[in-house]
Amino acid sequence: MQHDERPTGSPLDGLEGLITPPVSRRGFVMTSLIGGLTLATTRVEAQAIRTDSEGIEAGEVAIPTGDGPMPGYRAVPRGEGPFPIVLVIEEIFGVHDYIKDICRRLAKAGYCAVAPELYARQGDLATMTDVQVILRDVIAKTPDAQWIADLDATAAWAASAARGDGKRLGAMGWCRGGRATWLYAAHRADLKAAIAWYGPLGGERTPIQPRTAGDVAAEIKAPLLALYGGQDAGIPVAAVEEARDRARAAGRSVELVVYPEAPHGFHADYRPSYRKAQAEDGWSRALAFLKANGVG
Structure with a gap:
């Protein structure tokens, strides 16, 4: 009989069913975060929300992982804490000013918010200007096991070194990060x-990304709030409803929550897709949801 020789405490522990081991690590391509907004999509910079740092501490951090420091951004209220932790999961564009601002908004609401650069090993998102190149060369080549382990490392760091309360842990993600949120909720029992x-609920299954968000809907371990646009050309509302129903049946x-007139990216205030009313309503619901479920 063949035995699993992985030691206890391996980054792969608890990931069975979501990944196909083994996962090989690689060096970090990005060692610092993007300055400004992403270059890879149309920007409407005049409408972008800019949250100040009054009453909070905010800035770039180095998050310890099994193969070196991973760049990230942390915002936390001033004071001793510990403060409830929210893992902020980026879009495909990296931890740029929009994601950093979300961290500051969460810190203003009383959270230790940390956004790790989950694609730091696969490519330098600061220099990329073509969405298709990002999807092909970065997103498709990032193993689910890698970023799941990195989120676990981020949560551990936030609890031990960033005044976070590891017993009050939440996760919030946008677009590709929304997919990651479903998968992470299926992975982490204490979320x-x-x-x-x-x-997205569907997508191609590959050896390094073996399951879709829809595949794990019935396995999520934490209450999940799903915020979607009725005019999202890439995510049919029926697919989200099916995932919800599968989860509830289990x-x-x-x-x-479906906003009938909202497109994909309606919360992204730096893009033409931004819809202020829906974004603000979703944000209010998100904060209330965190508190109602013990992250507050």
Whole structure:
């Protein structure tokens, strides 16, 4: 009989079913975060929200992982804490000013918010200007096991070194990060709440990305708030409803909110897709959801 020789405490522990081991690590291509907004999509910089740092501490950090420091951004209220932790999961564009601002908004609301650069090993998103290149050369080549382990490392760091409370842990992600939110909710038993902003439920299955968000809907371990746009050309509302229904049939908790007139990316205030009313309503719901489920 063949035995699993992985030691206890391996980054792969608890990931069976979501990944295909083994996962090989590689060096970090990005050692610092993007300055400004992404170059890879149309920007409307005049409408971008800019949250100040009054009353909080905010800035770039180095998050310890098994193969070296990973760049990230942390914002936390001033004071001793510990403060509830929210893992902020980026879009495909990297931890740029929009994601950093979200961290500051969460810190203003009383959270230790940390956004790790989950694609730091696969490519330098600061220099990329073509969405298709990012999808092909970065997103498709990032193993799910890698970023799941990196989120675990981020949560551990936030609890031990960033005044975070590891017993009050939530996750929130946008677009590709919304997909990651579903998968992470299926992975982590002590996650208290998950919020997925228009995360795709389907997609291609590959050896390094073996399951879709829809595949794991019935396995989520934390209550999940799903915020989606009715005019999202890439994510049919029926697919989200199917995932919700599959989760509920398995006794899981999914609250789905669909904004009928909203497109994909309606929360991205730096893009033409931004819809202020829906974004603000979703944000209010997200904060209330965190608190209602013990992350607050």
